[in-house]
Amino acid sequence: MTKDKAGILDLLKNTPLFEGCEPSFLERLSDQSQPVQAGKGKLLFVHGEDARRFYMIVRGWIKLFRETLDGTQAVVDILTQGHMFGETSIFQDDTYPYSAETAEPAELVSLPLALVKSEIEANPQLALAMLSSMARYRKQQDQELEHRTLQNAPQRIGCFLLRLADQGSEGPVTLHLPYDKTLVASRLGMQPETFSRALGKLKEATGIKIKGATIEMEALSQLVDYGCSACSSEFPCKDLNVKKSGCR
Amino acid sequence: MTKDKAGILDLLKNTPLFEGCEPSFLERLSDQSQPVQAGKGKLLFVHGEDARRFYMIVRGWIKLFRETLDGTQAVVDILTQGHMFGETSIFQDDTYPYSAETAEPAELVSLPLALVKSEIEANPQLALAMLSSMARYRKQQDQELEHRTLQNAPQRIGCFLLRLADQGSEGPVTLHLPYDKTLVASRLGMQPETFSRALGKLKEATGIKIKGATIEMEALSQLVDYGCSACSSEFPCKDLNVKKSGCR
DNA sequence: CGAGGGTTTGAAGTGCATCAAATAGTGTGG
DNA sequence: CCACACTATTTGATGCACTTCAAACCCTCG
Numbered sequence: 076m077t078k079d080k081a082g083i084l085d086l087l088k089n090t091p092l093f094e095g096c097e098p099s100f101l102e103r104l105s106d107q108s109q110p111v112q113a114g115k116g117k118l119l120f121v122h123g124e125d126a127r128r129f130y131m132i133v134r135g136w137i138k139l140f141r142e143t144l145d146g147t148q149a150v151v152d153i154l155t156q157g158h159m160f161g162e163t164s165i166f167q168d169d170t171y172p173y174s175a176e177t178a179e180p181a182e183l184v185s186l187p188l189a190l191v192k193s194e195i196e197a198n199p200q201l202a203l204a205m206l207s208s209m210a211r212y213r214k215q216q217d218q219e220l221e222h223r224t225l226q227n228a229p230q231r232i233g234c235f236l237l238r239l240a241d242q243g244s245e246g247p248v249t250l251h252l253p254y255d256k257t258l259v260a261s262r263l264g265m266q267p268e269t270f271s272r273a274l275g276k277l278k279e280a281t282g283i284k285i286k287g288a289t290i291e292m293e294a295l296s297q298l299v300d301y302g303c304s305a306c307s308s309e310f311p312c313k314d315l316n317v318k319k320s321g322c323r
Numbered sequence: 324m325t326k327d328k329a330g331i332l333d334l335l336k337n338t339p340l341f342e343g344c345e346p347s348f349l350e351r352l353s354d355q356s357q358p359v360q361a362g363k364g365k366l367l368f369v370h371g372e373d374a375r376r377f378y379m380i381v382r383g384w385i386k387l388f389r390e391t392l393d394g395t396q397a398v399v400d401i402l403t404q405g406h407m408f409g410e411t412s413i414f415q416d417d418t419y420p421y422s423a424e425t426a427e428p429a430e431l432v433s434l435p436l437a438l439v440k441s442e443i444e445a446n447p448q449l450a451l452a453m454l455s456s457m458a459r460y461r462k463q464q465d466q467e468l469e470h471r472t473l474q475n476a477p478q479r480i481g482c483f484l485l486r487l488a489d490q491g492s493e494g495p496v497t498l499h500l501p502y503d504k505t506l507v508a509s510r511l512g513m514q515p516e517t518f519s520r521a522l523g524k525l526k527e528a529t530g531i532k533i534k535g536a537t538i539e540m541e542a543l544s545q546l547v548d549y550g551c552s553a554c555s556s557e558f559p560c561k562d563l564n565v566k567k568s569g570c571r
Numbered sequence: 572c573g574a575g576g577g578t579t580t581g582a583a584g585t586g587c588a589t590c591a592a593a594t595a596g597t598g599t600g601g
Numbered sequence: 602c603c604a605c606a607c608t609a610t611t612t613g614a615t616g617c618a619c620t621t622c623a624a625a626c627c628c629t630c631g
Contacts, residue, residue, distance in 0.1 A: 122555060141469050141555040149472040149555075151465060166458030172465060195451070202450040203443070209457050210414030216464045217399060217420060221389050223471050224397040224512045227586070256610065264472050269587055271611055287596085287610095307370060307389040307397075475618070503577065517619055519579055535578095535628095572631105579626070586619085594611070601604085 078133060083108045083184050086131065092159065092208055092322070095200045104190055111183040119175040119183075126164030126171045128185040132156050135181025136254050138261075139173045139323065150261040152323060153178060153254065160323045163209065165192045178258055205322060211314060212321025221307060223264055228273035229280065230302035231263045236290060237298050238317045242310070248295055252288040253317075277301070326381060331356045331432050334379065340407065340456055340570070343448045352438055359431040367423040367431075374412030374419045376433040380404050383429025384502050386509075387421045387571065398509040400571060401426060401502065408571045411457065413440045421571075426506055453570060459562060460569025469555060471512055476521035477528065478550035479511045484538060485546050486565045490558070496543055500536040501565075525549070 078086065084105040087093050093101060111130070113119070119130065122141055130137075132155055139151040139160060151173045154160055164171050165188055195202050222231055240248055252259055260270035278285055281301045283292040292298065299310050308315065326334065332353040335341050341349060359378070361367070367378065370389055378385075380403055387399040387408060399421045402408055412419050413436055443450050470479055487498055500507055508518035526533050529549045531540040540546065547558050556563065 141465070143469075143473055143555050144552045147473055147553075149469040151468070163458055163461065166455045167462060172462055195454070196447065199444065199447045199450060202447060202454060206443070206450060206454060206457070207414045209454070209461065210411055213411065213457065213461060213464070214415060214420055216461070216468065217389070220399070220464065220468055220471070221397040223468065225391055225395055255608095266588060267610075268589080268612085272587090275611090304392045305395075307391050505577070514620060515578075516580085516621085520619090523579090574631085575629090577626105577628080579624105581624080582622090584619105584621075587617090589616080590614090592611105592613080594609100596609070597607085599604100599606080601602100 078110060078182075078184060080105050080108065083110075086133070086184065090131070090157075090159070092204050093201070094204065096194070096198065100190075100194050100198075104186055107187045107190065109185045111185050112181075113177045113183070114180050115177055117177045117181075119177070120161070120171050121174040122171055124171050126161060126167075126169050127188055129159060129161035129164065129188055129191070130175070131159050131184045131186065133182040133184060135177060135183075136179040136258075137181060137183075138176050138178040138258065140176070141173050148261075150258075150264075153258060153262050154323070155253065155318065157318075158323070162188065162191065163322050164188060165195070178254055208322040210321070211319075212323060215315060215321065218306075218308065218315060226302065226305045228263075228265050228269055229277040230305050231265070232259075232270070232273055232277055233281070233298045233302040234306065235259070235263060235317065237295060237302075237310075238312065238315055240295060242295065242312070242316075245294065248292050250290045252290070256288070326358055326430075326432060328353050328356065331358075334381070334432065338379070338405075338407070340452050341449070342452065344442070344446065348438075348442050348446075352434055355435045355438065357433045359433050360429075361425045361431070362428050363425055365425045365429075367425070368409070368419050369422040370419055372419050374409060374415075374417050375436055377407060377409035377412070377436055377439070378423070379407050379432045379434065381430040381432060383425060383431075384427040384506075385429060385431075386424050386426040386506065388424070389421050396509075398506075398512075401506060401510050402571070403501065403566065405566075406571075410436065410439065411570050412436060413443070426502055456570040458569070459567075460571060463563060463569065466554075466556065466563055474550065474553050476511075476513050476517050477525040478553050479513070480507075480518070480521055480525055481529070481546045481550040482554065483507070483511060483565065485543060485550075485558075486560065486563055488543060490543065490560070490564075492543065494542065496540050498538045500538070504536070 084101060087101045087105055134156055137154045140148045141151060142148045160175060161171055195205060222234060236250055239250055256270055257267045260267045281297040283290055283297060303310050332349060335349045335353055382404055385402045388396045389399060390396045408423060409419055443453060470482060484498055488496055504518055505515045508515045529545040531538055531545060551558050
């Protein structure tokens with residue numbers, strides 16, 4: 076189900092960031108698009124590399140990370156369908172501010188940065204859209220830093236689950252971890268072993284049920300009561316959904 | 324030495340973010356400015372509050388932080404002379420994304436957000452300046468998160484000191500902690516006691532000399548060798564200086 | 572001099588990381 | 602359908618880093 080140019084144009088037209096852009100611009104953009112297919116663990120680009128293209132995810136999961144000289148890595152974010160990444164390189168000396176790798180087999184579209192760069196300069200509406208998108212992401216990052224500082228492992232997991240759920244629902248909830256537990260662990264800044272034990276503690280403390288990657292509970296309040304007091308946002312924490320995105 | 328309107332206009336004209344703005348806009352902005360003087364510990368605004376004005380720092384230090392329901396707080400950043408804050412509220416539902424408080428006696432200027440908001444919409448150059456400013460800040464946040472994940476307390480202190488220094492200098496270096504140690508500790512996400520002990524370890528490991536708030540060393544390389552291997556950026560880490568700033 | 576904040580030191584506890592090994596789960600070829 | 606290989610996940614044991622609570626010390630400033 077690789078996207079053809081027409082499909083890509085559609086994709087662009089339905090991307091919030093490009094809302095309000097001239098069709099002609101989007102056409103030029105999709106003309107220069109390239110489909111990318113990759114199995115698990117394919118490195119797309121590395122931190123510091125010259126940035127010429129950015130990516131949109133059609134399917135699968137992408138891990139953004141930074142690696143130190145001594146080889147350990149910190150996961151910046153994990154993205155999926157509908158997310159873009161690499162586009163902020165325009166403002167970062169045209170180099171990628173992180174590395175990117177497929178975390179699950181994925182299908183992507185790569186697009187030229189140069190075109191977007193010139194369009195931003197010409198089109199205030201796009202600049203504004205980009206600004207609010209970056210602001211949204213910033214909010215998420217602020218929150219992330221806060222959580223790492225103030226929440227312990229089980230609370231961070233609880234919060235992650237909450238942000239994975241539809242926060243409006245009142246009744247019983249069933250969740251599915253979107254990717255493997257090791258990856259969730261790294262996303263939350265902890266070791267796989269810690270994740271496993273912390274999930275156990277969370278279960279113990281809240282009464283949620285866990286079967287493999289499936290998690291069930293009577294109501295979200297079980298999680299809210301457990302962790303949300305250690306956070307600066309009130310519960311229905313809109314805009315902070317795991318699946319929502321800003322400019323990365 | 325409170326700034327009068329003329330002084331404030333000068334200040335605005337010399338602010339990178341407003342470079343390239345019409346003098347008439349800056350005049351209107353300074354017309355609506357208000358000087359703010361405050362001793363230590365004055366709360367300027369709180370997280371979530373309706374945001375009508377943003378601030379420029381003329382003198383002193385400001386702490387940005389977020390507070391959880393159970394009262395503990397996470398320090399987002401600590402800013403000084405030349406820094407602005409609160410201006411990104413424009414893109415955050417017009418509410419402040421953090422609380423702000425003076426960490427030392429300070430002199431500030433408050434300015435109306437509404438004016439900037441409309442100007443951004445009208446003036447692409449300002450929008451672009453804002454974008455690159457936000458990108459710069461983002462980079463710092465990314466790095467911060469990485470450091471919290473990968474570096475231990477003494478390394479984080481070493482890195483902080485490096486970013487405080489003029490990274491070009493080759494010879495002996497003398498540094499002054501810019502604000503009290505408790506505050507540095509919170510800025511680095513650790514307890515005052517941990518900071519004290521970690522600074523001791525750093526001294527032990529690198530041979531730097533510490534007298535109160537003054538720190539001396541033969542060369543920056545003593546710190547670089549100690550901690551920079553646990554970071555994803557190469558040493559002269561430009562743009563990440565403690566005193567440099569992006570849009571908060 | 573004395574009060575009060577900032578800073579250091581000590582002792583004890585907690586949480587997470589690490590290393591090692593067992594177990595569960597998944598896909599493969601027979 | 603089963604045995605095997607391989608990976609993901611869990612569990613156990615231990616150590617280290619940071620926190621917490623408590624007390625001492627130090628410095629500054631009235």
